[in-house]
Amino acid sequence: MAAAVAVNGTSSSSDWEGRYYHVDQILDRPGPRTDPSFLAGDEVKEFLREKCKILVIGAGGLGCEILANLALSGFKDIHVIDMDTIDISNLNRQFLFRPKDVGNSKAIVAAEFIMNRVPGVKVTPYFGKIQDKDEDYYMQFNLIICGLDSVEARRWINATLVNMVDPENPESLKPLIDGGTEGFKGQARVILPTVTSCYECSLDMLNKPTAFPICTIANTPRLPEHCIEWASVLEWPRVHGEKKMDTDNPEHISWLYEVALARAKEFKIEGVTYSLTQGVVKNIIPAIASTNAIIAASCCNEAFKIATSSAAYLNNYFMLIGTDGVYSYTFEHEKRQDCPVCGGESLDVTISKDWTVERLIEMLVERQDIQVKKPSLSSPGKQIYFQAPPQLEQATRPNLEKKVSELVPDGGEITVTATTLPFNLSLRIKYT
Amino acid sequence: MSQTESQNIEQATTSVATNQPDAKTRRYDRQLRIWAASGQAALEASRILVVSSSATSTSILKNLVLPGIGHFTILDSTITSPADAGNNFFLNARSSIGKLRAQEAVPLLRELNDAVQGEAILKDVSELLATEQGRDWIGTFSLVIAHNLKKDTLDELSTLLWANPNGPPLIAVRSAGFLAHFHVQYHEHCVSQTHSENAPSLRITRPFPALLEWARSLDLQNMDPTAHGHLPFVVILVRAVDEWRKSHDGNLPKTREEKTEFKRSILAMRLKPDEENFEEAEAQAWRVWSEPAVPSDIQTLFSLPPLATSPHHNATFHALLETLAEFTKDPSGPGTLPISATLPDMKADTKSYVQLQNLYRDAAEVEKNHFKELFAAKHPEIAKSANPEEVDSFVKNAHHLRVLRGKQLGAFDKDRDALVTSLSLQPRETATHLALSALSALLSREADITVDALNAEVQTLLGDGVEFPDELDAAIGEVARAPTADLPNMAAFLGGLVAQEAIKVITEQYVPLNGYCVVDLIDSWTGVIG
Ligand SMILES: [Zn+2]
Numbered sequence: 001m002a003a004a005v006a007v008n009g010t011s012s013s014s015d016w017e018g019r020y021y022h023v024d025q026i027l028d029r030p031g032p033r034t035d036p037s038f039l040a041g042d043e044v045k046e047f048l049r050e051k052c053k054i055l056v057i058g059a060g061g062l063g064c065e066i067l068a069n070l071a072l073s074g075f076k077d078i079h080v081i082d083m084d085t086i087d088i089s090n091l092n093r094q095f096l097f098r099p100k101d102v103g104n105s106k107a108i109v110a111a112e113f114i115m116n117r118v119p120g121v122k123v124t125p126y127f128g129k130i131q132d133k134d135e136d137y138y139m140q141f142n143l144i145i146c147g148l149d150s151v152e153a154r155r156w157i158n159a160t161l162v163n164m165v166d167p168e169n170p171e172s173l174k175p176l177i178d179g180g181t182e183g184f185k186g187q188a189r190v191i192l193p194t195v196t197s198c199y200e201c202s203l204d205m206l207n208k209p210t211a212f213p214i215c216t217i218a219n220t221p222r223l224p225e226h227c228i229e230w231a232s233v234l235e236w237p238r239v240h241g242e243k244k245m246d247t248d249n250p251e252h253i254s255w256l257y258e259v260a261l262a263r264a265k266e267f268k269i270e271g272v273t274y275s276l277t278q279g280v281v282k283n284i285i286p287a288i289a290s291t292n293a294i295i296a297a298s299c300c301n302e303a304f305k306i307a308t309s310s311a312a313y314l315n316n317y318f319m320l321i322g323t324d325g326v327y328s329y330t331f332e333h334e335k336r337q338d339c340p341v342c343g344g345e346s347l348d349v350t351i352s353k354d355w356t357v358e359r360l361i362e363m364l365v366e367r368q369d370i371q372v373k374k375p376s377l378s379s380p381g382k383q384i385y386f387q388a389p390p391q392l393e394q395a396t397r398p399n400l401e402k403k404v405s406e407l408v409p410d411g412g413e414i415t416v417t418a419t420t421l422p423f424n425l426s427l428r429i430k431y432t
Numbered sequence: 433m434s435q436t437e438s439q440n441i442e443q444a445t446t447s448v449a450t451n452q453p454d455a456k457t458r459r460y461d462r463q464l465r466i467w468a469a470s471g472q473a474a475l476e477a478s479r480i481l482v483v484s485s486s487a488t489s490t491s492i493l494k495n496l497v498l499p500g501i502g503h504f505t506i507l508d509s510t511i512t513s514p515a516d517a518g519n520n521f522f523l524n525a526r527s528s529i530g531k532l533r534a535q536e537a538v539p540l541l542r543e544l545n546d547a548v549q550g551e552a553i554l555k556d557v558s559e560l561l562a563t564e565q566g567r568d569w570i571g572t573f574s575l576v577i578a579h580n581l582k583k584d585t586l587d588e589l590s591t592l593l594w595a596n597p598n599g600p601p602l603i604a605v606r607s608a609g610f611l612a613h614f615h616v617q618y619h620e621h622c623v624s625q626t627h628s629e630n631a632p633s634l635r636i637t638r639p640f641p642a643l644l645e646w647a648r649s650l651d652l653q654n655m656d657p658t659a660h661g662h663l664p665f666v667v668i669l670v671r672a673v674d675e676w677r678k679s680h681d682g683n684l685p686k687t688r689e690e691k692t693e694f695k696r697s698i699l700a701m702r703l704k705p706d707e708e709n710f711e712e713a714e715a716q717a718w719r720v721w722s723e724p725a726v727p728s729d730i731q732t733l734f735s736l737p738p739l740a741t742s743p744h745h746n747a748t749f750h751a752l753l754e755t756l757a758e759f760t761k762d763p764s765g766p767g768t769l770p771i772s773a774t775l776p777d778m779k780a781d782t783k784s785y786v787q788l789q790n791l792y793r794d795a796a797e798v799e800k801n802h803f804k805e806l807f808a809a810k811h812p813e814i815a816k817s818a819n820p821e822e823v824d825s826f827v828k829n830a831h832h833l834r835v836l837r838g839k840q841l842g843a844f845d846k847d848r849d850a851l852v853t854s855l856s857l858q859p860r861e862t863a864t865h866l867a868l869s870a871l872s873a874l875l876s877r878e879a880d881i882t883v884d885a886l887n888a889e890v891q892t893l894l895g896d897g898v899e900f901p902d903e904l905d906a907a908i909g910e911v912a913r914a915p916t917a918d919l920p921n922m923a924a925f926l927g928g929l930v931a932q933e934a935i936k937v938i939t940e941q942y943v944p945l946n947g948y949c950v951v952d953l954i955d956s957w958t959g960v961i962g
Contacts, residue, residue: 016526018514022487025914026609032909033954065924068521072487072920089461092498095544119525183466184932184942188956220662222785223777250452257451267782274451279465286465290495290935293928301921301953311610311954318956322932323627324943328958 014120020045023074026310038309048074052307055141056080057130057157059106061287062147062179064096065296067110070145071118073304078114079141081126081133082107087248093289130157135164138174143306145299146178149285151206151371152420154178158191158199159341159422165194177302179295182207183286184322188298189333190306190314193342197316197333200341204369205333224264224271228280231259247282256281294320346413346426351404353431357385358400364416370425375418379408387418405431456547463499470625470821471939472500476547478938479503481570481600483557483578483589485510485537487918488607490522491927492577496934497541503549504541505573508534509556519920558585567592571599575934579605579926580918583876590617590841597741601937603930604841606868607922609914611907612951613868614926615962616933616944618838619741622749624822624829625941632772632831636669637684637723640771640795646787647671652701660703662781664788665713672698672713673720684720691721709779725768726760733835734760748818751811752826753833758810759803769830770799800827836946844948844962845869848895854961855894855901861950861959863903866890867911881915883908910954922953929958 020027027045030038038044054075056066059082070078086094086101086109096113097106107125114123126133130153138144138160148154158176166172176191178199191198210225217229236245236256246252257277264272278284298318305313317333320326338347347370351360357377364375377384384407385399386392399407408414408429416425457464464472478501482489485508493504510516512533517525520537528536534552542550557578560566570576576593578586586604593602594617601618639647647670652660676685676694685694695714702710726734734757742750759765773796775789804823808815815823826833844850844865855862870889874881886908890900929949936944947962 016514016517016529019518021513021515022519022914022917022919025917026919029913031610031913031954032906069920069924072519072521088455088458091459091545092461092463092500095494095498098543117521117525220781220785222780222782254452268786269782274453275457275461275465278461284462284465287462288466288495288935289498290928290931293491293495293924293931295928297921297924297928298953298956301925302956304921305954314956320958322929322942323629325945325960326929326933326949326958327960330955330957 020074027308031311034311035309044308044310045074048304048307049076052142053077053140054079054303054307055138055144056147057144057153058082058147058149059096059110059125060084060090060147060149061093061181061289061292062296062299063106064094064110065292066145066147066179066300067096067114067123068118069297069300070303071114071121071123073300075303075307076121077124078121079124079126080107080111081128081130082110083127083129093287093292095289135160138164139172141174143303144174144176145303146176147180147296147299149180151203154199155203156422158193161191162193162198162342163423175306177299177306179299181287181291181295183288184291185320186291186295187317187319188295188302188314189317190302191316197335198339198342201336201339201343202317202333203371206368206371221263221267221269224260224269224273224276225280227260227264227267227269227272228256228277230263231256231277232281235259245281247278253278253281291320291322294322340425341423346428348430349427350430350432353403353405355404356401357404357407360404361385361400370416372416372418372425373420375416375421378415378417379412382407384408384414404429460500467935467939467941470825471935471941474939475500475935476502478574479505479572480934481505481507481573481576483507483576483581485520485522485534485552486579487516487520487920487923488579488605488926489577490520490537490541491923492579492605492930492934493541494522494544495927495931497544497548497550499935500545500547501938503551505551505553506534506538507553507555507557507560508532509554509559510534512536519918519923521920557581557589561585561588561592571596573600574938575603576600577603577605577930577934580607583872586872587842593617594619594840597739597743598745601838602841603933603937605926605930606872607918607926607951608868608871608911609917609919610922610953611864611868611910612922612926612953613865613948614930614933615841615948616838616937616946617841618836618937619743620739620746621836621838621937621940621944621946622746623834623836623940623943624749624826624832626829626832626834626943627941628832630832631776632774633723633727633768634666634719634775635723635766635768635771636666636719637673638725638766638768639670640766640791640798642791642795643667643670643788644674646791647674653703657703659781659784661707661709662779662784663709664778664780664784665709665716666775666778666788667784668698668701668710668713669716669720672701691717694720712779727769727831730756730769730831730833733833736835739837748814748822749826749835751814751818752807752823753835755803755807755810756826756830756833758806762802762806765802766799770803770827771796772828772831773797796828800824803827834943836944838946839962845893848893850962851894852898855898858959858961859901859903860907860952860955860957861961863901863907864950864952865948865961866893866904867907869893870908871911871915875915881912883912886912919953922951925951925953 029040056063059080084106085103086097086106088102096110101109105127107127111123111125161174161176164172179188212226212229217226221227257274260277261272302314305311315332318330320328337343338345364370364372374387376386383396385396410431412429414427414429480501482493485506510533512528512531514529516533517523517529522537522540532554538550538552590602593599597619603616605614647667685691695717698714773793775792870886873889874885879885933944936942947960950959
């Protein structure tokens with residue numbers, strides 16, 4: 001590691017006397033609430049600084065903060081994954097990046113920055129997707145911290161870590177610490193896969209993504225957002241055909257803005273702006289440095305406590321709201337017995353005997369605790385409806401009009417799969 | 433975000449020629465969606481003084497430099513220790529050891545944002561507090577933040593700043609290991625842009641004339657069925673209330689039976705059983721049960737006793753508040769707060785929704801103009817000099833105004849009754865606060881930090897005869913474990929929390945902390961006391 005050598009002039013050790021004066025006050029002795037199993041002193045320091053291997057998923061708003069906190073806390077073998085490159089709009093909070101870094105990999109730039117600033121810390125970046133890595137890769141870490149804004153990626157890593165748990169092998173249980181923010185609000189949580197409630201268990205706590213019914217967009221627009229959706233969902237494909245819309249392309253956003261504005265004028269709707277257009281089509285979540293700092297610190301604090309046993313760790317959910325004073329709520333989120341990832345029981349779904357397969361699919365897509373796009377359905381030994389490949393879609397399409405009750409008996413099971421779903425969801429169908 | 437706010441952002445920062453945002457807007461896009469151009473302008477005009485360049489101090493500054501405050505000053509004469517080089521991200525690790533800490537930190541903070549100015553003043557704050565010139569200088573900042581400052585110096589600083597109600601607010605932070613607290617000192621903080629998520633009243637039981645006229649003019653039985661199925665719920669409810677009153681001596685539904693009956697009367701207006709707008713009206717019927725002319729929390733503001741030391745910059749707000757009280761009593765006005773122009777989305781066709789929106793907008797305009805007339809008549813001088821945007825914002829947010837009255841730092845610790853009450857109501861928060869206050873006192877006397885010494889100090893604060901709850905043992909034991917530890921994670925956590933409060937104080941948007949915020953990163957909670 002060139003940076004450490006350059007700073008220290010010696011390659012044997014980059015530490016200096018007194019470097020960990022602050023952290024060592026915690027590691028040298030227990031507090032009144034520390035578990036008796038805590039091994040104060042050299043042993044715990046050696047584990048933290050020499051042996052513990054930690055993975056950070058995301059090198060964005062939370063990720064930059066997480067990497068800095070871990071490095072200063074004494075973690076020295078840190079890996080980071082991020083598939084994104086740096087954009088100018090990241091610079092108001094992603095403090096390891098400078099204007100000259102725009103366009104480069106977040107993971108690589110962040111790793112270099114940390115290694116330069118905090119000598120002796122090794123940060124291994126991976127510029128790519130979490131889905132590129134297999135179980136063997138995830139198995140090498142003691143802990144995983146997730147600072148992502150994508151629900152889909154979090155569901156994937158959550159399901160992967162739950163599946164990895166082998167009751168015979170305690171090492172296979174990887175604590176997952178997950179953080180998220182929006183404006184002045186955020187949450188941090190500790191997930192012990194199969195033991196505590198998992199990410200999937202709490203899916204219904206997420207803010208419902210604002211989806212506008214297509215008939216409103218097409219026929220009765222009322223809000224500026226309806227006009228923008230009309231431009232992006234209906235007009236773009238009509239005018240541009242196969243050409244894909246790129247929400248990072250300012251010319252595309254300008255086009256959508258102009259079209260939305262014209263429609264808004266026609267309907268006398270006020271409020272279509274460039275910034276709103278961008279916000280709606282990119283689903284922008286407002287974000288500031290301070291909230292990311294709080295949530296990332298909370299995540300890293302839990303990682304530090306788990307790695308060292310110097311204090312009890314969060315059980316299991318910390319929620320912060322900074323809009324009106326400082327309000328926070330710490331509670332135990334309960335595991336869902338019918339959680340499709342960690343629950344083991346199938347999800348009971350009660351529907352009318354008259355429901356068609358198409359109606360059932362609509363219901364699944366709308367449900368906040370399922371959040372699936374384009375699901376395929378099958379029952380034991382029977383294909384009900386498949387979205388792909390095209391031949392299978394065509395072959396199963398006639399089933400859409402059929403009643404579910406003609407295909408599945410009362411109490412029967414339906415398996416739901418989808419590309420956005422990192423697991424198979426099993427439903428137990430009951431009829432009213 | 434409301435439409436006017438996003439337009440506000442847009443106007444301030446979009447170049448007219450291309451309608452695409454400029455580089456600055458693109459950089460600040462994610463925060464402009466929170467506090468808009470007005471909040472950003474306030475940040476850019478601010479000058480912040482931070483006393484010390486500890487890990488916590490630089491973490492706080494990082495979160496203020498990134499969003500773009502105008503200027504920061506670090507006041508610190510400390511030489512970087514090996515411990516500082518180990519826990520502070522804004523030092524050059526080992527190569528900063530032995531150099532002036534503030535001077536090392538400033539360039540690393542400034543490189544976060546070219547638009548921000550920053551400087552290191554290599555003096556101890558007590559030096560400045562000792563001279564009149566120094567004291568005046570401290571008073572020139574927009575906000576002062578201090579971390580782990582010695583108790584006697586901090587007391588002197590807080591007394592100085594408290595003595596001048598027009599001087600800067602003070603955020604004082606104390607941390608030790610996994611525990612911390614911080615206090616925001618201000619005499620009074622007034623906010624109109626609270627960004628409350630509670631929807632303001634649609635004034636269904638007190639409709640303005642044009643709305644009532646529309647609701648009464650409808651021939652529900654014989655109108656076009658499509659139009660009937662797209663009537664906005666607001667109009668349906670106004671009509672239902674009007675008819676109910678006619679048959680109930682002008683009263684609203686009160687008892688449970690009456691409310692059920694009222695809901696039934698809404699559904700009875702349907703032409704077809706599947707008219708969703710009538711279902712929505714039924715679901716929104718709660719709006720009718722309780723719609724006070726003036727919500728009680730706003731009514732409370734009307735009778736706030738005047739402050740002996742009200743800051744000058746709140747004068748306009750108070751004049752507006754007085755005008756608002758008069759507006760609600762004015763016989764030629766609506767007898768309520770001015771109506772909000774913002775409507776929620778509802779089941780309706782474009783035409784009727786836009787029509788309704790225009791009615792509300794026109795009514796809001798009429799009432800705002802009426803308000804402004806009263807304002808000019810009552811406070812001619814202030815009305816002339818007031819920023820029109822401030823007046824507009826006040827009227828628009830009339831349902832969500834807040835006035836916070838603060839306390840001087842340390843006042844809570846001098847009030848034994850308040851401490852004892854707080855200890856029984858919020859034991860863990862109060863215990864943690866007391867343990868940290870005891871630590872400050874001991875460090876200031878350079879006494880040894882032991883459990884016994886901390887216990888004795890807490891006893892002094894509480895007075896004799898107060899039983900210590902278990903929470904006190906837990907907090908005192910933890911403080912004794914790590915009395916001078918500025919942990920990286922705690923520093924980052926406080927860095928975020930304190931910066932949030934600083935931003936709220938500076939932008940006068942959202943609602944800042946009033947009192948002490950106490951933090952425990954063992955059980956991962958925060959609480960507010962004092
Ligand atoms: Zn689960």
